[in-house]
Amino acid sequence: MTPVPGPHLTPDDLDAWLSGALAPAAQAHLAGCPACQERADTEREIVAMLGALPLLSPPPGFADRVMARVRVPEPAAVGTLTLLRRRAFATRRSMAIAASVLVVLLGSMAGSVVWTLGHQDTLAAIGSWLTTQAGQAAWLGVRGVASNVIEQPWFTGLRTLAASPGRLGLALALTMLAYLGGILALRRLLALPTQQVAHASA
Amino acid sequence: MARAGREAAYRELIRRYERPIFALLFRMVRDRELAEDLSQETFIKALNAIESYRPEFKFSSWIFKIANNAAIDHLRRRELDTLSLDGSPHAETPEAMQATALQIGARQESPLDAVEAKELGGAIEVAIGRLRPEYRACILLRHVEGRAYEEIAEMLDLPLGTVKTYIHRARNELRQALAHLKEE
Numbered sequence: 516m517t518p519v520p521g522p523h524l525t526p527d528d529l530d531a532w533l534s535g536a537l538a539p540a541a542q543a544h545l546a547g548c549p550a551c552q553e554r555a556d557t558e559r560e561i562v563a564m565l566g567a568l569p570l571l572s573p574p575p576g577f578a579d580r581v582m583a584r585v586r587v588p589e590p591a592a593v594g595t596l597t598l599l600r601r602r603a604f605a606t607r608r609s610m611a612i613a614a615s616v617l618v619v620l621l622g623s624m625a626g627s628v629v630w631t632l633g634h635q636d637t638l639a640a641i642g643s644w645l646t647t648q649a650g651q652a653a654w655l656g657v658r659g660v661a662s663n664v665i666e667q668p669w670f671t672g673l674r675t676l677a678a679s680p681g682r683l684g685l686a687l688a689l690t691m692l693a694y695l696g697g698i699l700a701l702r703r704l705l706a707l708p709t710q711q712v713a714h715a716s717a
Numbered sequence: 718m719a720r721a722g723r724e725a726a727y728r729e730l731i732r733r734y735e736r737p738i739f740a741l742l743f744r745m746v747r748d749r750e751l752a753e754d755l756s757q758e759t760f761i762k763a764l765n766a767i768e769s770y771r772p773e774f775k776f777s778s779w780i781f782k783i784a785n786n787a788a789i790d791h792l793r794r795r796e797l798d799t800l801s802l803d804g805s806p807h808a809e810t811p812e813a814m815q816a817t818a819l820q821i822g823a824r825q826e827s828p829l830d831a832v833e834a835k836e837l838g839g840a841i842e843v844a845i846g847r848l849r850p851e852y853r854a855c856i857l858l859r860h861v862e863g864r865a866y867e868e869i870a871e872m873l874d875l876p877l878g879t880v881k882t883y884i885h886r887a888r889n890e891l892r893q894a895l896a897h898l899k900e901e
Contacts, residue, residue, distance in 0.1 A: 526885035561891050564841045565860035571740040573753050578731040581760045587724050588768075 519547040529558050727764050734777065735760075738784045741857055745788035747846050755791060759784040775868070782872040785854050792850045844894035852887035859884050 521544040524532070531537045532545065532555055545551050603613035631638060664670060676682050738759055743752035763770075763780050770779055845853060854873060858864045866884075870877045 526881070530881075557892050558888060561841075561888055561895065562860050564895075565856065566863075568740075568744075568841065568861055570736055571743050572736050573739040573756055577735055577739075577753070577756070578728055581731055581757050581764070582724065582727065584757070584761050585727060585764045587727065 520544055523548065524551045524555065529555060533558060533562055727767075730764070730776070730780075731760055734780055737862055738780060741781065741854075741862065742784055742788055744842070744845055744857055744861075745785075745850060745853060746791060751791070755784070755787045759787050762787075774871075778864075778868055778872050781858065781862070781864075782874075785858075785873060788854070789850055840895060840898055841891070844891050847894065848887050848890055852883050852890070855880055855883040856887035856891070 521540050524541055524545060528537060528541045531541070537545065545555060603609055676686055735756065739752055739756045742755045742759070743749060746752055746755065759780065763783050770776065845856070848856065851873075855869055858869045858872065859866070864872070866877060866880050869875075870880045873880065875883075
């Protein structure tokens with residue numbers, strides 16, 4: 516009788532065998548050991564029986580019964596408004612304060628509308644001055660960035676490259692390829708994991 | 718509008734997990750009405766505490782953990798007698814295991830077992846029902862729900878080695894309990 520190589524399979528070995536990852540040495544033992552083969556076959560049968568157990572469903576209307584007892588929270592803004600309204604109408608004093616705040620708010624809004632209608636020339640002058648100032652600031656910014664770029668050591672190389680359309684095209688193509696490669700790599704990295712459990716999504 | 722959206726999301730979560738949660742609880746407590754009550758309790762607890770859910774963990778792990786706790790709490794309250802062929806799961810030596818082991822056949826199949834077996838589908842279900850709850854939870858999560866050992870350890874708040882031991886012992890008990898089928 517040929518001696519069987521190595522020790523008998525451990526429970527961890529059986530797990531590895533069930534998932535198809537048994538080490539070659541243990542595999543060699545399994546091939547020659549009837550006791551381990553029988554044990555492994557039985558384990559596989561049990562795991563198969565467990566995997567084939569029927570899916571059980573709760574009675575119909577389960578979700579409705581759960582939802583009837585779940586507190587669905589109000590969105591934050593709605594909750595704050597509800598709280599403010601409740602507090603504003605709590606006492607006479609709070610109602611008076613709320614009314615005063617409302618009068619001040621509406622009064623200042625009405626005042627600003629009236630002032631705007633009566634001083635359209637002033638508003639137009641302010642608008643024109645602001646537009647001029649913004650344009651000047653933007654132009655200054657562009658000039659600053661341009662002079663900064665021109666002073667960079669790599670600018671001469673870039674200029675030489677731009678002088679040759681062929682090389683420029685090649686550089687643009689390479690840049691696009693690198694960009695697309697980056698996007699693909701990011702998509703793979705950010706991909707959602709696949710559902711591992713069939714039952715959970717059933 | 719936002720409230721309606723949230724309600725729809727809650728319903729989708731229930732739709733997705735009601736079957737696996739109910740199946741786990743039914744096989745844990747072996748009583749359909751009770752399993753439904755515990756399933757409801759699980760979802761209500763989870764959805765009412767959804768703000769405390771940390772998205773870096775799987776939602777499924779979180780809800781299975783709540784379900785398992787509900788089942789274990791219930792079984793502890795009911796002080797169910799459980800049968801183990803290998804003795805206490807905490808026993809470290811063969812002597813300790815033998816000292817704490819119950820004899821096979823200590824629990825005869827009752828008429829209720831027979832009804833449950835018929836409803837649940839046979840000898841394997843009866844054998845699962847006779848496992849101690851910790852083993853039962855582990856083996857169901859591993860081989861019925863397909864969860865990884867690490868995930869089960871996280872769900873049940875157990876060390877990874879303990880989960881592996883429970884699953885090996887559970888398979889061992891199932892093998893012994895189902896041996897007669899092979900002999901027939």
